[in-house]
Amino acid sequence: MHRNSRCIRTITTMKPEETYKKLFLHMTTNEPHKGVAVVVVTRIQRSQLMQTRTRAGAHSFFVLATLIGLAPAGQQLFASATSSGFIQFASLGWSDGVSVLGSWKAFIFTMIESAPILEMSIVLGLVLTCTYSLRRSAYYFAKLSTRKASSYATA
Amino acid sequence: MIDHMSTDEDLILQIKSGNDTAYHILMSRYMKHIFNFILQYVRIREEAEDVAQDTFFKAWKYINRFKNGMKFKPWLFTIARNTALDYIKKKKATSFSEIDVGTADTENDSSFAESVVDTEPLPSELFSRAQLSEQLDNAMSVLHPDHRAVLIMHYREDMTFEEIAETLKRPMNTVKSWHRRSLDKIRDSLVHIRP
Numbered sequence: 001m002h003r004n005s006r007c008i009r010t011i012t013t014m015k016p017e018e019t020y021k022k023l024f025l026h027m028t029t030n031e032p033h034k035g036v037a038v039v040v041v042t043r044i045q046r047s048q049l050m051q052t053r054t055r056a057g058a059h060s061f062f063v064l065a066t067l068i069g070l071a072p073a074g075q076q077l078f079a080s081a082t083s084s085g086f087i088q089f090a091s092l093g094w095s096d097g098v099s100v101l102g103s104w105k106a107f108i109f110t111m112i113e114s115a116p117i118l119e120m121s122i123v124l125g126l127v128l129t130c131t132y133s134l135r136r137s138a139y140y141f142a143k144l145s146t147r148k149a150s151s152y153a154t155a
Numbered sequence: 156m157i158d159h160m161s162t163d164e165d166l167i168l169q170i171k172s173g174n175d176t177a178y179h180i181l182m183s184r185y186m187k188h189i190f191n192f193i194l195q196y197v198r199i200r201e202e203a204e205d206v207a208q209d210t211f212f213k214a215w216k217y218i219n220r221f222k223n224g225m226k227f228k229p230w231l232f233t234i235a236r237n238t239a240l241d242y243i244k245k246k247k248a249t250s251f252s253e254i255d256v257g258t259a260d261t262e263n264d265s266s267f268a269e270s271v272v273d274t275e276p277l278p279s280e281l282f283s284r285a286q287l288s289e290q291l292d293n294a295m296s297v298l299h300p301d302h303r304a305v306l307i308m309h310y311r312e313d314m315t316f317e318e319i320a321e322t323l324k325r326p327m328n329t330v331k332s333w334h335r336r337s338l339d340k341i342r343d344s345l346v347h348i349r350p
Contacts, residue, residue, distance in 0.1 A: 020338060024310035026288040027295070032190035036204050037182055040211045044178070047216070 049147060056140035062133035066126045073122050080116035089114055159184075163227035170218050178218075182211050185228075188312060189235050195303040196239035198296075206242050210235040232308065232322045239300075294344040302337040305330055 081087045089111050093100045100107050157169050157177050163184075169177035189210055193203045213234050221230055295303055301323060308314040308322065316334070320327040 016338075021310050023287075023291065023341075024306065027291050027311070028288050029187070029191055029311075030194060030200065030203075032186055032204055032207055036190070036207055037179075037186055037211075039208050040182060040215075041175075041179065043208070043212050044175070044215050047212075 049144075052140050052143050052147070056137055056144060059133040059137035059140060063130055063137060066130035066133065070123065070126050070130065073119065073126055077116060077119040077123050080119045084114040084116060086111070086114040086116060164223075167218065167221055167227060170215070178215055181227075185231060186211070189231065191311070192232060192304060192307055193235055193239050195295075195307055196236065196300040197242060202242070202246075206235070206239050209242070210238045213238060226318065226321075228312070228314065229318045229322045232312075232314075233324070236304065236322065290345060291341070294341045297344070298337050298340060299333075302333045305333050306337055306341075309334060 089107070093107065093111075157166060157174065157180065159180055161169075161177075161180070163181065166177040166181045170181070186207065190203055190207045193206045193210070194200070197203045197206050210231070214231055217234075221227070295306070298306075304323070305319055308319045309316070314322070316327050316330050320330045323330060
């Protein structure tokens with residue numbers, strides 16, 4: 001009785017904010033089912049797997065596409081380099097290095113002038129894309145195989 | 156190194172760098188809070204669990220949109236509220252008119268919030284009632300979901316009005332007036348119940 005009256009006195013002296021705070025401590029709180037977190041984790045893992053598969057597939061496609069594109073681009077580069085005389089100038093640098101060194105400025109200007117810049121850029125771009133995609137697809141396939149191995153282990 | 160003592164921000168940095176354990180910790184930290192918050196919108200337990208699942212999945216999916224300097228709790232509660240409202244809309248369990256009433260009465264809230272006198276304290280006898288939690292649950296059930304959410308966030312989650320306003324995407328005065336109005340309603344219904 002004495003304890004109750006002391007408690008009541010304490011509450012009476014409280015500010016409204018505090019009494020409401022105390023009131024809401026009486027509100028029923030519910031515990032979610034433990035399985036909820038498990039389902040979320042499963043969904044995340046499934047989504048990650050899907051994402052990895054999609055990325056691996058996309059990068060493999062890029063590797064294939066760039067490899068297919070490299071053949072005509074390479075042919076075009078070779079044809080342009082031959083017709084502009086770029087290959088002949090380049091071979092001159094290899095076969096007659098001494099005379100090239102003698103007039104190296106003129107040689108470089110001629111090389112730049114005759115270089116098939118567009119074709120070279122295309123081939124370089126394709127090679128870089130192919131290398132990058134190859135690296136990424138290898139990474140994603142490795143990730144997939146690790147996941148598969150770990151799922152077998154847990155099974 | 157992360158553990159259950161790590162701050163939300165530290166955990167988010169870890170999640171962004173691909174650490175799944177960090178998300179498990181964050182999820183276990185907020186699961187109960189989010190579930191109880193969602194229950195203010197979706198009153199059926201099983202449905203609230205589904206919405207909680209969606210909330211945590213979305214939070215993981217969009218974690219890269221969480222910028223440094225933001226507070227995680229209001230951000231997560233915003234996702235929870237939006238997910239719950241989407242769920243309600245899809246299910247059409249709650250009529251749109253109910254939501255409209257709740258949002259339409261905010262027009263003059265800024266002036267309302269300033270003019271209303273402080274809420275009266277609760278009578279002390281109230282706390283000695285055996286069925287207080289049941290009566291409180293009943294009193295809460297007649298409130299608008301957003302109004303219930305304001306009370307839960309303020310009194311149970313210790314969130315400031317600023318954080319609540321950020322969560323609900325409403326002006327702070329609106330939130331304050333919802334808070335005051337809800338308290339008045341709760342007080343009235345509790346005081347008029349015979350012990």
